[in-house]
Amino acid sequence: PASVFEAITRQMVESLTEDLREIKSRLNSLIFMTIGAILLEIVSRMMAA
Secondary structure (H helix, E strand, C coil): CCCHHHHHHHHHHHHHHHHHHHHHHHHHHHHHHHHHHHHHHHHHHHHHC
16 A cells, blocks of 8 residues: 555455445345245245135
8 A cells, every 4th residue: 555544445445345245145134034934924825725
């Protein structure tokens, strides 16, 4: 890095990138869990009918 400001900015951007990656992973997990619950509900209603 050419300056302290650049080093700090780079570190902040890398930290933000890591945080966004974690949020994306959690969101994907939540979406798959929701879809799974919906499919399970549909199957259980079909079996009960």
